[in-house]
Amino acid sequence: MDEYGRVYLQTDTGFGLVHTMDMAYAADAVEQGLWQPQDVLAADLPVRFGYVRSPQELQKKATDKAMQSRARG
Helix, strand or coil: CCCCCCCEEEECCEEEECCHHHHHHHHHHHHCCCCCCCCCCHHHHHHHHCCCCCHHHHHHHHHHHHHHHHHHC
């Protein structure tokens, strides 16, 4: 669980955010002792689990950087 109360799962098929509609299932798993939540910082998750929160934002930064390089040279 991150500092905003969002719950994530790491499974055999990958890492993901638990949808609000599925929180009851997550709570049941915790209550049954099947899962122990760990505190995490949201900012650490992309590096830790190898994902990009916003591919569109990443593309924009790359485009901006390329344009700045062209302007200099």
